[in-house]
Amino acid sequence: MTNLHRIQQHVLEILTQVKNQLQADLSYQTIQIKSSSTDLVTERDKSVEQQIITYLKNYFPEAHFVSEEGFGDHVNNLQGLVFFVDPIDGTMNFIKAHDQFASMIGVYLNGQPLFGAIIDIIEDQLYYGGAGLGSFVNGRKLPQLIDVPLSQGLVMISNRFLNDVPYQNVKNQSSGLRVFGSAGISFTRLLRGSAILYISKLKPWDMAAGWAIGKPLGLIMRTIDGTPISMLKSQTVIIGTRCATEEAERILS
């Protein structure tokens, strides 16, 4: 029997451990000294992923793990309990800016979102929740999102899409564009209602946590090409409040 509160407890515990370590890394300037060393960051990314998966496997030996750096399982279906792990999301921000990066864990049962957690390492803000629990930031319940038109909200569109006129048209019809360079940080802006739309090409571990937390708050998520969302592959997705998402889809179609 899957115990949702037990999942919550262990996911939040390991993300808090990771946050404390990454904050210490930066304050001791181990990263800053070699700020151009992507190798060093890749090593840190790998070690954090291994730490998260080792910790969780101990409590959930029956689960499968999908992750970026290779310590996960080779998963080709989503039966049972699956954890999606992104140890450091927003690597370029981690290297260059020392802020606006996140660690994320999404937990799915038979392909359906069960629980998600995103920790903004520098801001020390932990977003978490799921359909059976409600959604929270640092213990405070997040309100249902307000469904405003595209013209009344900020949109986030990944850099790579901004060369294309249809995506430019989406941002031009909004209140303004923001680009944060991290899926995790972008999801937190949707969750707290600061932005109403996010378009990006995302891997399963980029979107699993944010979708689990945001769906109960009223977010919708669709692929740009109309295919079903799959947590087994990369997809270009549009995530947002309903009005804004549907307006953007009309602009892009």
Added chain:
Amino acid sequence: MTNLHRIQQHVLEILTQVKNQLQADLSYQTIQIKSSSTDLVTERDKSVEQQIITYLKNYFPEAHFVSEEGFGDHVNNLQGLVFFVDPIDGTMNFIKAHDQFASMIGVYLNGQPLFGAIIDIIEDQLYYGGAGLGSFVNGRKLPQLIDVPLSQGLVMISNRFLNDVPYQNVKNQSSGLRVFGSAGISFTRLLRGSAILYISKLKPWDMAAGWAIGKPLGLIMRTIDGTPISMLKSQTVIIGTRCATEEAERILS
């Protein structure tokens, strides 16, 4: 005789007062309740500007004031001591996101930067300095900026320019694009070396403070059309470390 330390003392004092009030505004949710009310925000913008100018005029009665909301003077030359005041920079972020907005004061003597201060209200980070003082964040000295090629740093380009291919080429040659929607916040990213380039159309009060703090750290600032920088009008400017700025100029020319 202009006393630089007296200017620093009073500018930092009034910005700290403003920060405390704006933080209280948001925590009491006076803004959140009417988050779509731009009128309310405009009123707040005006009252903060009036507060700053009233405070500073008391200590510097000989100075002139250039500001957004109309409480400044009609200045048509830059002789003597001039304060450039931006009470709330990043208004859309203030309204929609409740973060990433700033208050800024730049102080110029006979048209030359003397002192600048930018306070990131939510992060509680106060950047300040000038040629005669060095540049600081919350009392910690900021290091000289490292002059890396465009390909090795993050760039910030205002939304409005991203529809144009030459500006897309600049971002495409960089490590990545960030869009924060606030000149003040964008300047703080340059000052701490998180980003290496910023292109935007700026009013004098948008750039006066950041330029005064950043010039001693090695930033350069030029207009896109090659005309001299003027603190009397709006201009499209490119600000950054030397290599990146010159590479971007070649791409745009």
